[in-house]
Amino acid sequence: MSASKLQESGEVRIAHSLHMNEEEFVARRRETVFQSMQKLKIHCSKDEVPNIALLGSGGGQRAMVGLLGSLVQLDKAGLLDCVLYLSGVSGSTWCMASLYQEPDWSTKLETVKDQIIERLSGPGVSWGDAFAKLKKYHKKDFFSLTDVWAAIAITTYVKEIDELTLTDQWDHLSKDPFPIYTVIDKQCKKEKEKGGDKEDPWFEISPLEAGYSLTGAFVETSSFGSKFENGSKKKPQDEMDMLYLQALCGSALADRGEIFKFLWEIIKDLFEDLTPVIESDTFEEMRKEPKAPPAYKCYQVLIDLVEVNLAVLNGKDPSALVQTIKTTLEELGGGKNHLIIPGEKSTLAEKQAAKFDVKKFTEHVIKDLSCLFSSDSFDLVLSICKCMTQWIWGRNYNFLHKMKNETVPPGLLKSETRDYIDAGLLLNSPYFSVLREERDIDLIISLDFSEGDPFMTVKKTQKLCEELNIPFPEVILKEKAKNPKDFYVFKGKNAPTVIHIPLFNVVNCGENIEAWRNKYDTIQGSYSRKKITDLMDIAGKNISNNREKLLEQIQAVIDQKRHK
Incomplete structure (x- = not known):
C-alpha cells in the first residue's frame, strides 16, 4: 500500500468520520475476517461480519510480554484474523511497535515471536548509541523528558533503537489488524480533574492520523509535531520515530511522586557516564578559548545539583551541597551568581518562610551555568535539568492552534503547544479509541495487564x-479484585459486548496470584528469557482456556447484528 495514497494536504481535519484510507483498509480487513469466520464454521453473511477490537492495557514489560503471549495463542486458536483493530496503551504499545516492524506479522507470528524474544532477552543498547540518539532528539524544536525516557529507559526494555515511523509501517500494512496507539493530553487531563466537562483528553495515533478521538480533530500522523496555525501547516518537523512513540505512550513516570526520585537517579547515572565527553569538551573548549572555565567543573556542579534534588526528595539536609555549588559558581563566574541559599534570610519571619525551594534553586544554577559554558553535550544536560524542574513531557506543537471552530473545545485552540503523556495515568486501557461511533465496534476483547485492581479499567470506562453519553454495558461483578476469574462478559442495549480478561487469575495462577504479581512488578529491570516465556505461557492460557467462550461470544454478536 503506497504512501502516495495518503492525503498529503497538510491540513487539519475536523470531522466525525474515518480517514478515507482507514475506511478502505477496514473494508479489505473485513473480507479477511469473513474468511476467518468460514474457517471457524461460524456462519454469517458479509454484512453480518462483526467488528472486533482487541485492547491491550498498560503495565510496562508485563503488558508488552503479556500481549505477545495472548496474540500467539489467538493465532493458534484461529482467532487472530477475526480482529479488525488492535489498540494499546503504554507497555502494550511496545509489543505493537515490535510486531508492526515486520510486514504481515500476523501471517508468520511464530517466527516473529521468536525474533522478539531473542532481542528482549539479549544485550541492551550501548550507552554510546543511546546518548547519540538523545543528542539527535535534542535538535528538535521541543525537547522534553519523553526524549530522555526514550533514549535512556525505553531502550533498556525493548533493546533497540527503532527509527522507523508509523508512515513506514503503513507502507507495508496489509494483512494485519489496524493499529491504534493511544496517549492523553496532559492539559486536558488536568482540566477534566478540576471538573471541566468540555475537555477531550483521549488522543489516538494511527499510521494515518493523530488526534482527539471524541472531538474528531485530526492531523496526518506524518505531520504530527509540525507547527500549524489556523488549520494549516506552517513549519514542518520530522515525523516522530517509533522509539519516541513508545516513550510517548509509555511515559507513566510523567505522574511525578516517588518516580521523580527514580528519574533523578537515572539522570545522575547519565551525567556520571559522561566522563569521556567531559574530557573531550574541556580539551576542545580550552583549544578554542584558553580562558574558558573548565568543563569538568561545570559538570561537577550539575552532578552536585542532582544530589541536591535527591537529598531534598529523601528528606536530607542539602545545605553542604548547596554551599559547594555556590562556591564553585563564584570561582567560575568571578564572584557573581544568582543563587538563593537556605538560611541566609535575616528576620525571624523570613527564616520561617525560608523553606528551601529546590526548583527555584535548580533554575538559578542552570541559568548561571548556561552563561559560563556551552557545548552540544553540556547544553543537552542543561536542557534535561530544565525539563526536570518544569516536569515537561511529550511537548509538541498544537496543530489546533488559532483555529476557529465551534465544535472544538476552546482550550484546545489557544496554546501553541500541548503535552502528551501515558494514557494509563487517566485510564489504563484504550477504550475511547475504539468507542468512536464511526468505528462501529460490536465486540471489545479487553486484555488487562494492570497492576492493582484488575477491574479498574472496565469499571472506570463505564x-x-x-x-x-457513550453506549457501554453495565459492569456487574461478584468476584473480589484479589481473586478474579479469567473471563468476564458484559452486555448492554445498543452497546458493544465487552469481554474482559485479567492477566493473573484463579484459573491460570491457582492460589499463587499474589506471587505472580510480585514476580512481575511494573518497575523492574529487563526480563530474562525464562521470565518472558513463563509470562507468555500464563497470558496464553487465558486465550487457550477460553477459546470456546470466545467463539460463543463472536456468534452471539453476529446473531445480534442479524436480528437488527
Whole structure:
C-alpha cells in the first residue's frame, strides 16, 4: 500500500468520520475476517461480519510480554484474523511497535515471536548509541523528558533503537489488524480533574492520523509535531520515530511522586557516564578559548545539583551541597551568581518562610551555568535539568492552534503547544479509541495487564461513558479484585459486548496470584528469557482456556447484528 495514497494536504481535519484510507483498509480487513469466520464454521453473511477490537492495557514489560503471549495463542486458536483493530496503551504499545516492524506479522507470528524474544532477552543498547540518539532528539524544536525516557529507559526494555515511523509501517500494512496507539493530553487531563466537562483528553495515533478521538480533530500522523496555525501547516518537523512513540505512550513516570526520585537517579547515572565527553569538551573548549572555565567543573556542579534534588526528595539536609555549588559558581563566574541559599534570610519571619525551594534553586544554577559554558553535550544536560524542574513531557506543537471552530473545545485552540503523556495515568486501557461511533465496534476483547485492581479499567470506562453519553454495558461483578476469574462478559442495549480478561487469575495462577504479581512488578529491570516465556505461557492460557467462550461470544454478536 503506497504512501502516495495518503492525503498529503497538510491540513487539519475536523470531522466525525474515518480517514478515507482507514475506511478502505477496514473494508479489505473485513473480507479477511469473513474468511476467518468460514474457517471457524461460524456462519454469517458479509454484512453480518462483526467488528472486533482487541485492547491491550498498560503495565510496562508485563503488558508488552503479556500481549505477545495472548496474540500467539489467538493465532493458534484461529482467532487472530477475526480482529479488525488492535489498540494499546503504554507497555502494550511496545509489543505493537515490535510486531508492526515486520510486514504481515500476523501471517508468520511464530517466527516473529521468536525474533522478539531473542532481542528482549539479549544485550541492551550501548550507552554510546543511546546518548547519540538523545543528542539527535535534542535538535528538535521541543525537547522534553519523553526524549530522555526514550533514549535512556525505553531502550533498556525493548533493546533497540527503532527509527522507523508509523508512515513506514503503513507502507507495508496489509494483512494485519489496524493499529491504534493511544496517549492523553496532559492539559486536558488536568482540566477534566478540576471538573471541566468540555475537555477531550483521549488522543489516538494511527499510521494515518493523530488526534482527539471524541472531538474528531485530526492531523496526518506524518505531520504530527509540525507547527500549524489556523488549520494549516506552517513549519514542518520530522515525523516522530517509533522509539519516541513508545516513550510517548509509555511515559507513566510523567505522574511525578516517588518516580521523580527514580528519574533523578537515572539522570545522575547519565551525567556520571559522561566522563569521556567531559574530557573531550574541556580539551576542545580550552583549544578554542584558553580562558574558558573548565568543563569538568561545570559538570561537577550539575552532578552536585542532582544530589541536591535527591537529598531534598529523601528528606536530607542539602545545605553542604548547596554551599559547594555556590562556591564553585563564584570561582567560575568571578564572584557573581544568582543563587538563593537556605538560611541566609535575616528576620525571624523570613527564616520561617525560608523553606528551601529546590526548583527555584535548580533554575538559578542552570541559568548561571548556561552563561559560563556551552557545548552540544553540556547544553543537552542543561536542557534535561530544565525539563526536570518544569516536569515537561511529550511537548509538541498544537496543530489546533488559532483555529476557529465551534465544535472544538476552546482550550484546545489557544496554546501553541500541548503535552502528551501515558494514557494509563487517566485510564489504563484504550477504550475511547475504539468507542468512536464511526468505528462501529460490536465486540471489545479487553486484555488487562494492570497492576492493582484488575477491574479498574472496565469499571472506570463505564463511569466515564455514562458521563459522556457513550453506549457501554453495565459492569456487574461478584468476584473480589484479589481473586478474579479469567473471563468476564458484559452486555448492554445498543452497546458493544465487552469481554474482559485479567492477566493473573484463579484459573491460570491457582492460589499463587499474589506471587505472580510480585514476580512481575511494573518497575523492574529487563526480563530474562525464562521470565518472558513463563509470562507468555500464563497470558496464553487465558486465550487457550477460553477459546470456546470466545467463539460463543463472536456468534452471539453476529446473531445480534442479524436480528437488527
